[in-house]
Every structure is written in structure tokens, then in C-alpha cells.
Amino acid sequence: MQVLTTAITLSCVDPWGRTVDMPTTMAYRAEDPYALSLVFHAGSGDVEWVVSRTLLLQGLTSPTGEGDVRVYPSIDEDARAVTILDFCSPDGRLVAQADSYVIQGFLARTLSVVPVGRESEFLDLDGLVARLLGSVAE
Structure with a gap:
């Protein structure tokens, strides 16, 4: 299955209000077609969040998300489009x-x-069930 990745830099605000750039890798796997992962490369180690691809698509143009992840469009101090x-x-x-x-x-x-x-054409449901049953048996 095909895997796509790209490096991106996120600008984050630390607990003291300073802006910190965080290198991040975005990854997409066709075998998990509804999701993509964001791996934050922090000083204390990598942290991965898996988010809905649709959430990011919608968040480019309008506020979206409930619960743990919210995404919305904005403009930075240099009038550039940011998410x-x-x-x-x-x-x-x-x-x-x-x-x-x-x-x-x-x-x-x-x-x-x-x-x-x-x-749904890219989901391997039989493989998923086999992996789940295999992990239960172990």
C-alpha cells in the first residue's frame, strides 16, 4: 500500500506565551484511508496524533471538530492563510x-x-479482523 509523507513546521505557543516551531511529519496510508497522522518531533520524544482526513479538509475553509481536535482557518500576522x-x-x-x-x-x-x-474500497476488513483476533489470542 502507498504511504505519503511530508515534513511541516507547526508554530506553537508554549506555556510562557512564546512561539516555538515544532517539526512535524504528516503521513497518510491508503490502507487507513479515513485518517492521517501527525507526528510531532518534540525534544522529549515523538508524539503521534491520528486525525480524520475529512476534518482537515473541512478545517481549511471553516471551523470544524469537537472534542480532542478542532481545526479552523485563520490569517497570520503577515496576512498569510494558516490553519x-x-x-x-x-x-x-x-x-x-x-x-x-x-x-x-x-x-x-x-x-x-x-x-x-x-x-471503503481501500479498507482490508478481513485483515483488520484477523489482526484483532490475533491480538486477542496472544
Whole structure:
């Protein structure tokens, strides 16, 4: 199965109000067509969040999301289009912004591999069930 990745830099605000750039890798796997992962490369180690591809697509143009992940469009201090990613967990909150064109370009690549509406064609449900049953037996 095809895997797409791209490096992106997120601008985050630390607990003291300073802006910190965080290198991040976005990844998309056709075998998991509804999701993509964001791996934050922090000083304390990598942290991965898996988010809905549709959530990011919708968040490019309008506020979306409930619960742990919210995404919405904005404009930075230089009048450039940015996408705000707001992550919440019991361990804390991360609000980051990314260049909307970078996210849009990556999502366009994912759509060329798995178009919207055809995701179910790429799911291997038999393989998933086998993996789940295999993990129960262990």
C-alpha cells in the first residue's frame, strides 16, 4: 500500500506565551484511508496524533471538530492563510498553526491516491479482523 509523507513546521505557543516551531511529519496510508497522522518531533520524544482526513479538509475553509481536535482557518500576522490545529488531551493542550497551502497540497496528494467517497474500497476488513483476533489470542 502507498504511504505519503511530508515534513511541516507547526508554530506553537508554549506555556510562557512564546512561539516555538515544532517539526512535524504528516503521513497518510491508503490502507487507513479515513485518517492521517501527525507526528510531532518534540525534544522529549515523538508524539503521534491520528486525525480524520475529512476534518482537515473541512478545517481549511471553516471551523470544524469537537472534542480532542478542532481545526479552523485563520490569517497570520503577515496576512498569510494558516490553519489552526487545536489539540486537547487529559495531559494538556496544544494550539498550533500551519501554512494552509502546505496542508492543502498534502491533502491533494492523498486525494489523488484515495478520492473522497472511495475510501471503503481501500479498507482490508478481513485483515483488520484477523489482526484483532490475533491480538486477542496472544
